[in-house]
Amino acid sequence: MKKLLIVDDSAFMRKLITEFFSENAHIEVVGTARNGRDALEKVRILNPDVLTMDVEMPEMTGVEAVKQLMIENPKPVVMLSSTTTADAAITMEAIANGAVDFIAKPSGTISLDLDKIKDDLIEKVIAASNIPIEKLRRKERISKIPIKKPIFEKPIIVEKRIQEKTNQVWHKNHKKIILIGTSTGGPRALQEVLTRLPKDIKAPILIVQHMPPGFTKSLAKRLDQLSDITVKEAEQGDLLQPGTAYIAPGGYQMTARKVGMTYSIHIDEHAPVVGGHKPAVDVLFDSVATLTDIDRIAVIMTGMGADGSKGIKMLKRSGNTRVISEDERTCVVYGMPKSAEKTGLVDRVAPLDEIPQAILNYLY
Structure with a gap:
């Protein structure tokens, strides 16, 4: 069984989350902490495999604790956040600094109805563990300078000759669209990819x-700021x-x-x-x-499950499509890319x- 440390300034929330895992065959709650500072001390003593971490706490917040934890003793962390604008921004900062996932409390800081997210929380904690x-260790890039002209003396990876099977001919001067799908670990992966694409990239x-x-x-x-x-x-x-x-x-x-x-976006709340x-x-x-007059570059990155795999089949059947998937070595969770x-x-x-260079190589 993997060991879980629950971090929340509310005694009620600590008790409720502990009860969620009381009969779980995979996770054992080994302790609780009332704030980030307490959490860092408990990590040293209890050596948990995974943590749940509240965002807003006295003395030391969740994001401050995550930053320090990733320096001292990296552990997978699932953040618990309310849906306020401020908490959402802080949660994104925590993920950028090493937290692997988050879950939104259904009704604020102290959610009496937390049982609504019980199954999702358990699933995320098991995956994180x-x-x-x-x-979890963040690797800083040597340079943030985006590659504007992808030049390859030799291919990095020998690509499958999909066009021989589908009769698809890839023309670099055709109009193109880039599609990206990701889940757990996605925010950091998106940051790595989007910050290396040039401003004048010739596709939405x-x-x-x-x-x-x-x-x-x-x-x-x-991501826009970066x-x-x-x-x-x-x-x-x-x-x-x-x-x-x-x-x-x-x-x-x-x-x-x-x-x-041209092309436009349709947003449907009721779908x-x-x-x-x-x-x-x-x-x-x-x-x-369904847009058969545009070529597609589809990218599947880190995440649980199989979302995107059915869509890839539809894209390949209907028109010129090139698919890039993230290598298992760098995926936080090798689920969606594996299915792809x-x-x-x-x-x-x-x-x-x-991946940024792979995208550009199909564009130019």
Whole structure:
């Protein structure tokens, strides 16, 4: 059994979360802590495999504790956050500094109805507890300078000859769209990729990151501040522009549509959950599969589950598509990329730091 430390300034919340895991066959609660400072001390004593961490606490907040923890003694951390704008921004900062995932409390700091997210919390904690410690350590890039002209003396990875099976001919001067799907570990992966794309990239970028309502705007704002390209939370009717990344808003399904000679975004709050997700990668990919006059570069990165795999099949059947999946070595959770690779339709498997260049290589 993996050992869990629960960190929350509310005694009621500590007790409730402890009860969630009382009969779990995979997770044993070995202790609780009332704030970030207490958590760091308990980690030294109890050596847990995984932590749940409240965002707002006295003496030392959750994000401050995560920063210190990743320096002293890295452990997988699942953040618990309310859906306020301030807490959402802090949660994104915690994830940028090493937390692997988060879950939104259904009704604020002290959620009497926390049982609504019991199953999701347990699933996320179990997944986090199995993440190797070396994948939590943040690797700083030697240079943030984006590659504007991808020049390859020889291929980094020998690509599968998908065009021989599908009769798809890849023309670099065709109009293109970039699609990215990701989940657990996605915010940090998106930061690694988007910050290395040039401002004048010749394609729009549509992104589905599995997140609940209230968090995607903070994610988009943070990535926009760090990137040369424009990054925004997608809005109804947005016309797709090269050099702009559109992140599907949490709690909505996002699709793309043809409007005259261009393309636009459609946001649907009432569309059903698909595969347990809203937004879902498959929903976006399926919609782009109907746009047969544009070439697609589809990227699947770290995350639990299989979202995106069905959509890849639709994209490949309907038109020119190249698929890139993140290599297992760099995935925080090797779920979605593994499922994508099982389709046999992935053109390129690349570690995270090579994905930006792989994208550019298909564009130019």
